[in-house]
Amino acid sequence: MTPAEREEYALRESVNGLRLRHPDFSASRVLTKPQVLALAVLVGAGALGLIFAPLAVGLVLSGTITAVYAAMLVRNIAMFRRLLTPSAGFEISDAEARAIPDDALPCYTVMVPAFGEPEIIASTLEAMNRLEYPRSRLDVKLLLEADDQATRGAVEAAKPAPNIEVVLVPPAQPRTKPKALNFGLSWARGDYVTIYDAEDRPDPLQLRRAVVAFSRADPRVACLQAKLDYHNPGQNLLTAWFRLEYLTWFGFTLPAIARGHTPVPLGGTSMHIRTTALKAIGAWDPHNVTEDCDLGVRLYRMGYRTAILDSITYEEANSDLINWVKQRSRWVKGYAQSWLVHMRHPIRLRRELGTRGFIGFNLLVGATTLTSVLNPFLWTLTALWFTLHPLSLSSVFPDPIYYPAMLSLILGNFLGYYAGLITLRATGRSELIKAALLMPLYWVLMSLAAIRALLQLLISPFVWEKTVHGLDTPLPEPRA
Numbered sequence: 001m002t003p004a005e006r007e008e009y010a011l012r013e014s015v016n017g018l019r020l021r022h023p024d025f026s027a028s029r030v031l032t033k034p035q036v037l038a039l040a041v042l043v044g045a046g047a048l049g050l051i052f053a054p055l056a057v058g059l060v061l062s063g064t065i066t067a068v069y070a071a072m073l074v075r076n077i078a079m080f081r082r083l084l085t086p087s088a089g090f091e092i093s094d095a096e097a098r099a100i101p102d103d104a105l106p107c108y109t110v111m112v113p114a115f116g117e118p119e120i121i122a123s124t125l126e127a128m129n130r131l132e133y134p135r136s137r138l139d140v141k142l143l144l145e146a147d148d149q150a151t152r153g154a155v156e157a158a159k160p161a162p163n164i165e166v167v168l169v170p171p172a173q174p175r176t177k178p179k180a181l182n183f184g185l186s187w188a189r190g191d192y193v194t195i196y197d198a199e200d201r202p203d204p205l206q207l208r209r210a211v212v213a214f215s216r217a218d219p220r221v222a223c224l225q226a227k228l229d230y231h232n233p234g235q236n237l238l239t240a241w242f243r244l245e246y247l248t249w250f251g252f253t254l255p256a257i258a259r260g261h262t263p264v265p266l267g268g269t270s271m272h273i274r275t276t277a278l279k280a281i282g283a284w285d286p287h288n289v290t291e292d293c294d295l296g297v298r299l300y301r302m303g304y305r306t307a308i309l310d311s312i313t314y315e316e317a318n319s320d321l322i323n324w325v326k327q328r329s330r331w332v333k334g335y336a337q338s339w340l341v342h343m344r345h346p347i348r349l350r351r352e353l354g355t356r357g358f359i360g361f362n363l364l365v366g367a368t369t370l371t372s373v374l375n376p377f378l379w380t381l382t383a384l385w386f387t388l389h390p391l392s393l394s395s396v397f398p399d400p401i402y403y404p405a406m407l408s409l410i411l412g413n414f415l416g417y418y419a420g421l422i423t424l425r426a427t428g429r430s431e432l433i434k435a436a437l438l439m440p441l442y443w444v445l446m447s448l449a450a451i452r453a454l455l456q457l458l459i460s461p462f463v464w465e466k467t468v469h470g471l472d473t474p475l476p477e478p479r480a
Helices: 003-021 033-052 054-083 094-099 121-129 149-158 177-185 206-216 237-259 275-280 291-301 321-342 346-387 391-396 399-427 430-437 439-459
Strands: 108-114 138-145 164-169 192-195 221-230 271-274 305-315
Touching: 003 177, 033 054, 054 237, 054 346, 054 391, 054 399, 094 206, 108 121, 108 177, 108 206, 121 138, 121 149, 138 149, 138 177, 149 164, 164 177, 177 291, 192 206, 192 275, 206 221, 206 271, 206 305, 221 237, 221 275, 221 291, 237 305, 237 321, 237 399, 237 430, 237 439, 271 275, 271 291, 291 305, 291 321, 291 346, 321 346, 321 439, 346 391, 346 439, 399 430, 399 439, 430 439
Parallel strands: 108 138, 108 192, 138 164, 221 305
Antiparallel strands: 192 271, 221 271
């Protein structure tokens, strides 16, 4: 196979590989025909009901929504109990990480997708150079879009180390990060693969820690998710909120999920995976704009497991509100895509995940997305109820629905609020107290982004809105 033929084959695989081999796992279709039919039946039945039996439709809607929130409350209470006894996952000391002789380490592929990053790419290369791993066994692939002349020029000016190979991704739709990762995987030489974003500053010993953790893990563990944190939390209130959210998610929630019998929605960076397992599940879905969540679910469905690696990668928290909304909308849109894809065959999904995993997936991925969209409307209804007491609301919220709904509202919001305070106490981040006290405002922003994500899912499901980096303040040296 000539280099040109190999490139053409890799591009076809990066775009169509999953869709052709595992069509039911591909988000290239937003809805399947059965899903379209089911949606049409629901919408049609609802429209007829509003004409002939509006009260009955209102009761069904309020009851169903309340049941979803009540289920979320039960799940959050169970999760909250595990939050009080957090597990750090695999803790590998510096001495243990460095104890493995260089010639005993496996080849490790690090893929760094970068698009439109000329301002920060030199720092990206410096971060890769700081990785404590023998250069002969470190296979770094810098994935650049072939037509991104600005970033390519910045890379050439920075003079990357010999072990950093620039892989040019040919222009092709969809123009997404997972498509670029699939293309880069065709050139990967490592036994393990990890991803770092252009702004990432990983713990220099992270690869060595991962090798040790894999050697100690259950054979079913094919993936280790390292922890993510932000290096610019003090820039403004938005970055402080973002850091508090990540401290809670990666420090408490994600380890609690990993200990349960539920798929783990991965982070988009610093996930370390066995190359054989990654290829066996079809690699990334190029049409899913939150490819990390989907990958975590597919790993679980195919019998693999994910564990947490106690090693930190520092990222840049979004300091610009518009930039943050675009990024969050993409994440929520990808969660919706993942839920629609994996619920195409719910009976099969329950069999592969188990009952507990099936419920956990629907609550974590499906219900979380739905409630983010519904929250502003329900907050408005609650305000109307306490201020105007409209009879129309009382008729669709009789006592058997009203009291569970109020319990979910009050206790559910309290648990979310209290979890942030517990995080501050456990991590000693008292400087984030203002952000914790104002967290409900952040929830409003999250809901606005979720509504935007729903609209995008209908209009432009595969559009990847690029997050602008390099807006942070000067950075200190990261801690390991």
